[in-house]
Amino acid sequence: MAESQNTLAVEVRTEFGKGAARRVRRADKIPGVLYGHGGEPRHLTLPGHETMLLIRQSNAVVELAFEGESHLALVKDVQRDPIRRLIEHVDFIAVRQGEQVEVDVPVHVTGEPFPGTVALQETTSVLVSAEATHIPESLDVSVEGLEEGAVIHATDLTLPSGVKLIDDESNIIIVSITVPRGEVDDDAEAEAGEATEGGE
Known part of the structure; x- marks a missing residue:
């Protein structure tokens, strides 16, 4: 702060x-x-x-x-x-002391998602209203253990007391959890190969 x-x-x-x-x-x-x-x-x-x-x-x-x-x-x-x-x-x-200001605050992603997935950070900062002398230096969001398809929105952020998210930011996606494209393709090829062998 x-x-x-x-x-x-x-x-x-x-x-x-x-x-x-x-x-x-x-x-x-x-x-x-x-x-x-x-x-x-x-x-x-x-x-x-x-x-x-x-x-x-x-x-x-x-x-x-x-x-x-x-x-x-x-x-x-x-x-x-x-x-x-x-x-x-x-x-x-x-x-002035006590004055509310609107500022962009950086968002830092912490933790590791479920093995085999990756966390894609789609937004690096959010616009908040905070007291001028109590502006958070950053906001942390944990992706620890999250599985494919999980999505964290700005409204899911834990904000310090006195800090409010600006309304227009509420639907913004901060992080989404996905499987790397290459791994999806490899799995699909493996399944296709198994199906072919079974057909023969």
């Missing part, structure tokens, strides 16, 4: 455009922007190393400290260089 917030000392950015952003990155810092609560977007310069450490988890909540104030914020979007994977820009959404 994101129960404790980490403080990030940031600076207000007054220069914009690609050239200004490049200068920020050359100084080992990261350009960012804070949106929300009806106010004007606040363009920020973030410390590079500290920012990378704080936003490694999904839906990180941090305290942005600037101009003598602190602002609770949720990491909404992280833009990375497609090749070097370095962070190029971070979008934050302002939140």
Whole structure:
């Protein structure tokens, strides 16, 4: 859970455009922007190393400290260089203690299904409503011992207290249990062979 917030000392950015952003990155810092609560977007310069450490988890909540104030914020979007994977820009959404927010939470599959079957994860995250400071880092779903044909929907997930599934997500399939195609074909060929031999 994101129960404790980490403080990030940031600076207000007054220069914009690609050239200004490049200068920020050359100084080992990261350009960012804070949106929300009806106010004007606040363009920020973030410390590079500290920012990378704080936003490694999904839906990180941090305290942005600037101009003598602190602002609770949720990491909404992280833009990375497609090749070097370095962070190029971070979008934050302002939140308040106790405020409900909608976020995508990763789903992790645990356990092993019945021997001879495989678990196909069809959805890797679900949209939930949660208190801004109590967002689960992930949701676990067990497939231990499940047999072919078993299906786990989003409504089957065990959600922490105060976390609710968004209605549109209710019918989404998270995991289905099936037999690998090759094994099905092998079994069918074996049965066909037995039938042929019996006919002879």
